[in-house]
Amino acid sequence: MERPGRLLQLSELRVRNTAYEVSLSRSLLTWKKRVSSSVYHTFKPSLCHSVAVSEIISVREEEENSSKDDGSWRKIRERQERDCRRAFTVSYVERGRNHRWRCAEVSFICPDASLCQRWVHSILEQLAALSCRPKHLLVYINPHGGKKQGNRIYEQKVAPLFAQAGVTTQVIVTEYANHARDHLRTDAELKQFDGVVCVGGDGMFSEILHGLIWRMQLDSAVNPNSPEEALQPCSLRIGIIPAGSTDCICFATVGTNDPVTSALHIIVGDSQPMDVCSVHHNDSFLKYSVSLLGYGFFGDVLSDSERKRWMGPARYDLSGLKMFLTHHYYEGTVSYLPAKGIMGTPRDSGRCRSGCVVCEYNGEAFTQKGEKYKLDESFDTESDDEWRTVRGKFLAINAASMSCACPRTPKGLSPAAHLADGTTDLILVRKCSRFDFLRHLIRHTSKDDQFDLAFVEVHRVSRFRFVPRQCQSDSDLNLPEAHKRQIFGPLCRDHPACGCSPHYSSWNCDGEVLNHTAIDVRVHCQLIKLFARGIEEMTVLEEVTSPCAI
Numbered sequence: 001m002e003r004p005g006r007l008l009q010l011s012e013l014r015v016r017n018t019a020y021e022v023s024l025s026r027s028l029l030t031w032k033k034r035v036s037s038s039v040y041h042t043f044k045p046s047l048c049h050s051v052a053v054s055e056i057i058s059v060r061e062e063e064e065n066s067s068k069d070d071g072s073w074r075k076i077r078e079r080q081e082r083d084c085r086r087a088f089t090v091s092y093v094e095r096g097r098n099h100r101w102r103c104a105e106v107s108f109i110c111p112d113a114s115l116c117q118r119w120v121h122s123i124l125e126q127l128a129a130l131s132c133r134p135k136h137l138l139v140y141i142n143p144h145g146g147k148k149q150g151n152r153i154y155e156q157k158v159a160p161l162f163a164q165a166g167v168t169t170q171v172i173v174t175e176y177a178n179h180a181r182d183h184l185r186t187d188a189e190l191k192q193f194d195g196v197v198c199v200g201g202d203g204m205f206s207e208i209l210h211g212l213i214w215r216m217q218l219d220s221a222v223n224p225n226s227p228e229e230a231l232q233p234c235s236l237r238i239g240i241i242p243a244g245s246t247d248c249i250c251f252a253t254v255g256t257n258d259p260v261t262s263a264l265h266i267i268v269g270d271s272q273p274m275d276v277c278s279v280h281h282n283d284s285f286l287k288y289s290v291s292l293l294g295y296g297f298f299g300d301v302l303s304d305s306e307r308k309r310w311m312g313p314a315r316y317d318l319s320g321l322k323m324f325l326t327h328h329y330y331e332g333t334v335s336y337l338p339a340k341g342i343m344g345t346p347r348d349s350g351r352c353r354s355g356c357v358v359c360e361y362n363g364e365a366f367t368q369k370g371e372k373y374k375l376d377e378s379f380d381t382e383s384d385d386e387w388r389t390v391r392g393k394f395l396a397i398n399a400a401s402m403s404c405a406c407p408r409t410p411k412g413l414s415p416a417a418h419l420a421d422g423t424t425d426l427i428l429v430r431k432c433s434r435f436d437f438l439r440h441l442i443r444h445t446s447k448d449d450q451f452d453l454a455f456v457e458v459h460r461v462s463r464f465r466f467v468p469r470q471c472q473s474d475s476d477l478n479l480p481e482a483h484k485r486q487i488f489g490p491l492c493r494d495h496p497a498c499g500c501s502p503h504y505s506s507w508n509c510d511g512e513v514l515n516h517t518a519i520d521v522r523v524h525c526q527l528i529k530l531f532a533r534g535i536e537e538m539t540v541l542e543e544v545t546s547p548c549a550i
């Protein structure tokens with residue numbers, strides 16, 4: 001943590017009726033209880049508090065509340081004394097359990113009005129110098145996401161915090177699916193905003209992601225349809241206020257699904273870079289993905305659960321069980337480009353956390369590679385002989401661009417995957433017995449290594465392709481069309497007893513079904529940034545919140 005350096009203010013102020021020595025430096029606001037007895041240790045935690053200036057939400061000057069006045073001379077004298085004093089209140093981030101943040105307040109009573117004004121002015125000056133903080137935001141609310149509480153959550157929990165922090169907004173309540181995406185692609189006056197906020201679930205985040213990336217490419221004359229193009233990173237950060245039934249991206253980047261915590265991360269101007277995979281079929285763009293691309297088991301679970309939407313979240317358990325019992329495998333060819341010159345492997349014991357060194361190192365390595373490529377187009381970023389090919393029968397092919405940890409799979413599909421290292425973890429689960437597949441699935445929830453099985457392989461890659469067996473080349477294979485032609489495919493899917501496998505599964509792309517099975521996926525290192533900081537380790541928390549960590 002940054003050392004406090006030169007003090008900007010140092011005064012004896014009161015908090016309620018207790019005297020405190022209060023100091024302000026460029027990085028810390030500290031208040032220490034004045035102790036007369038040497039019996040007390042000056043660093044006793046309960047006597048000393050400090051808050052990082054970067055985590056102060058606001059400061060306001062206010063008069064002390066006057067108590068009931070009975071008109072007596074004593075009271076009048078007391079009131080006169082009080083009137084020439086002033087108080088100021090500082091609102092700041094307070095950390096709770098499970099990565100939750102709250103807005104706490106402390107009021108300091110000054111001996112005179114001019115001192116109070118000096119304090120308020122100094123704190124405001126420090127806050128104004130924090131250039132990472134957003135001032136004007138574009139907010140999209142999905143009123144139909146999750147339990148349809150988007151509007152209420154925003155109005156009651158988020159808007160008051162934005163107002164308190166002096167963040168202004170333009171709010172758009174979406175009227176139809178893809179409203180936010182289309183508005184961002186063409187109409188939104190992005191130059192006037194410092195960020196885009198979505199109030200909703202993962203589907204709503206996906207709309208913002210697609211709208212913003214697409215707009216950025218068009219504005220920079222980059223062809224988003226070509227899988228060979230290096231995409232232009234987005235200049236605006238994205239904030240997620242969780243209000244959906246699945247809020248996995250928020251959980252993975254903040255550590256909790258709590259609207260107040262997310263609002264506070266936005267206000268303090270946090271920044272978490274994130275990789276994005278572009279998914280193409282031949283030379284046409286299909287989708288962007290930031291978490292999971294799953295073919296086979298996870299593709300089938302999603303397709304099946306979509307037909308059971310009426311069941312609510314229980315549909316995932318039922319479809320999961322059904323797909324486990326049907327035990328379909330799919331033939332095809334996976335080609336991949338192993339990520340080179342990077343730090344980290346999918347089998348590491350370390351996890352991607354706030355301030356991750358792996359993301360930082362690899363992010364720089366990819367940027368340098370990109371720069372070299374721009375300067376000298378003959379510079380080879382990927383040559384054909386580096387591609388590896390695996391042919392076979394697979395129960396599941398998963399590409400995890402983040403750990404994909406959620407309450408259902410606490411470790412995630414790839415526990416050591418990183419948010420922003422320019423790679424995705426390609427997990428190939430070959431055809432095996434039901435019992436073995438169950439062992440693999442169960443290991444996602446236990447301490448055992450889910451990759452330490454003979455039929456599972458995992459590779460950290462920067463690009464991969466998949467072609468299903470029936471598809472002779474990367475030629476068109478449109479799923480709805482293919483299913484029409486395959487009369488028995490869909491039937492067998494619903495009749496596990498017949499024992500035959502359908503030819504094709506479908507890709508689950510961050511919770512949406514893709515129309516094509518033959519795909520070409522490229523990871524774009526740190527293409528977007530979120531108003532988040534990754535999941536904080538306890539040691540970081542202790543350092544930030546520890547009293548007098550100076």
Ligand SMILES: Nc1ncnc2c1ncn2[C@@H]1O[C@H](COP(=O)(O)OP(=O)(O)OP(=O)(O)O)[C@@H](O)[C@H]1O
Nearest residue numbers: 145146174175176177200201202203204244245246
């Ligand atoms: N006004 C609207 N009317 C209908 N659909 C909308 C509207 N605004 C956004 N959507 C769509 O609703 C879908 C689900 O939204 P969201 O992710 O916010 O909620 P969710 O409950 O988590 O969804 P899911 O259960 O599908 O994950 C998104 O794909 C989005 O495109």
